[in-house]
Amino acid sequence: MKLTKSDRENSGMYEKSATSNASRGAAWGAELQFLVEQFLYSEAELLDSHEYTEWLKLFTEDAYYWMPVRKTLRGRDIDDQVAGPGEGAFFEDDISMLRGRVRRITSGLQWSEEPPSRTRRVLGNVRIVNISGDSIKVRTNFIIYRSRLERKEDWYVGERYDLLRQSKGKYPFKISGRKIVLDQATLLAPNISIFL
Template identity: 30%
Template structure:
């Protein structure tokens, strides 16, 4: 199965769109069964095997629990609901193993999250490891490398 760059980019843009529109169940469905959402504490400087220093490190189960909490209205921090907007640059292919169906892309981003009068703005780049599973593209890893991950960060409620 040949995967072109446009199909990979479209998945990354869809990832951001679903989050911006709070379509969390559809967003979660983009992940592989063993998919991981990771925001390393050291940003781009952190090796992938340094799993314990993280702002967020969630598998599908933990993501599903967080999504259920957001949807149920039980999250005190979401009384006024947060909204988000992702602005992405063009994804760039940084590695691939076509035979194994694994593709890695880097995408610079800006992210804004608003709740009431508060606005959080974050910048960085994503590393998406995308896999082909039964003819479908799925996210095996979404790594969020924040520019200032090492700094004191404001409360982040959603998914940068």
């Protein structure tokens, strides 16, 4: 199911306040913080191990996964430097698009990933920003190192805004929304053939 612009704007992923409820994090408890961190670390391990089919199981059926472009503007407001919904994105996927990307990358026919890239994801500064019902908003800094063939190296550095829903399955959460914001305004990598 493709989310409309209105649905995406109302999902809460676009909250401009960086620390809206972050100061309440201690009240939410160390156990929840630990569970969220372990979930995100497990997700990173699945991607670094090329277990894409299992990785897809971490998403809800109404998931929205996007990476808006960054603009270089004068001023200090970071939010103004990132494109909003419908303004431009490197990718803007729903669950069916994610499934298609996984089919392509696992087919052996995606030339940009044959042979596969070697990746290492490092996550840090995992912050629970808000809890509403069974939804948890989380901000996470990331560094992804990608090595391909003999001499190609790329770095992706930035922040992710995740909307997690509590789940009773194999994993304690499912990802219903992810906004990925790179620090780079100009992407130096030749492509984005890996999942961020």
